[in-house]
Amino acid sequence: MADRTGGEPQTDGRSTRWDDHKAQRQLDLVDAAVALIEDEGTRFKLQRLAERVGLPRSVLYRHFKDRATLDELIRRRVVESFMRGIEPTLTFDGTIEESVRRVVGAHLDWVAQHPRLYAYMGVGEHAMGDGSLVADTKAAIALMLSDRFGDVLKALGVPEAPIRSVAIGIVGFVDTSVNQWVRDEQRELSEEELRAMLCRSVWAVLDATLRNLGVELSPQQRVADL
Template sequence: MAQRTGGEPQIDGRSTRWDEHKAQRQVELVDAAVALIEEEGAQFRVQRLAERVGLPRSVLYRHFKDRASLDELIRRRVVESFVKRMEPTLTFDGTVEESVRRVVGAHLDWVAQHPRLYAYMGVADHAMGDGSLVADTKTAIAMMLSDRFGDVLKALGVKEAPIRSVAIGIVGFVDSAVNQWMRDPERELSEEELREMLCRSVWAVLDATLRGYGVVLSPNDRVADLEGA
C-alpha cells in the first residue's frame, strides 16, 4: 500500500512491476494479432487470437478495454511499420529520379509485402483530413515530403511555390492508385508496370510545377548538387 511520508505518496514497487508486465504482455498480444492478420486476413476473430496465444478470451480481454481499443493498438502498430519503411526514403539521396523511385517503391513494396495489413487498415475509407489515424499518417508523410521539397526549392531560389498542395496531391495520387491496384481482381498492370507508371506520373507533376516557376531540371540531376547550387 502507498504510504505518506512528508506529504508525498510512496509508490509500491510491486504495482510498478505489474504495470510493466501488463504493458509488455499487451505488446506481445498486439504483435500476435498483427501476425494473425498477416496469415489469415483482415477480418480476424479475437477467439482465434486467444487460441494462438493460449489464453481464454476473457483473460485476453483483461489487457484491453474492449475490441475497439485492441483494434486501435493494432492499427498503430501497422502504421509504425509503414512509417518505419517510408521515413528513410525521404532523405532524397542520389538523383531526382532515384529519389522518386525510392519513395514510390517503398510505398508499393510495403503494400505488396503486407496486403492483409493494408486491407485491415481500410486505407481507401480514409481521406487526408478526416481525423483518423490512417488519414493523419498520410498527411504526416505529405508534410515530410513538403518540407524536403521546400528545402530543395529554396536552394534553387523558389520560395513561394505551393509545395504543400503538390506534396498532398502526390501522396493522394500514389495512395489511390496503389489502393485501386490492390483491390482490382483483374489488374491491368503488373506490379513493375504500376511502379513505372507512378514514377513517371510523380516526375511529371514535379516537372510541371517547377517549370511554372522557371526551373528546368533533369531527372538525372543529383539532389545534393541542387541544394548546393
C-alpha cells in the same frame, strides 16, 4: 502509500513493475494479432487470437477495453511498420528520378510484402474516414515530403511555394492508385508497370510545379548537387 512528512505520495515499485508487465503483455498480444492478420486475413476472430497465444478469451479481454481498442492498437502497430519502411527513403541520395522511384518503390514493396495488413487499414468494417489514424499518417508523410521539397527549392532560390498542397496531392494519388490496384481482381498493370506509371506521374507533377516557379530540372539531376 502517502508520505507522512507531507511530501508527494510514495509510488510502490511493485505497482510500476506490474504496469510495465501489463504494457509489454498488451504489446505482445497486438503483435500476435498482426501476425494473425498476415496469416489469415483481415476479419479475424478474437477466439482465433486467444487460441494463437494460448489464453482463454476471457483473459484476453482483460488486456483491452473492447474490440475497438484492440483494432486501434493494431492499426497503430501497422502504421509504425509502414512508416519504418517509408521514412528512410526520404533522403537526398541519388538523382531526382532515383529519389522518386525509391519512395514510390518503398510504398509498393511494403504493400506487396503485407497485402493483408494494407487491406486491414482501409476495407470493410475497419475502413476509416477523414481525421483517422491513416489520414493523419498520409498527412505526416506529405509534410515530410514537403519539408524535403522546400529545402531543395530554397537552395534553388525559391523561398516560398505552395509545395505542401502538391505533396498532399502526390501522396493521395499514389495511395489511391495502389489501393485500387491491390483490390482490383483484373489488374490492367503488373506491379512493375504500376511502379513505372506512378514514378512518371509523380515526376510530371513535380516538373510542372517547378516550371511554374521558373525552375527547370532534369530528372537525372543529382538532388545533393542542388
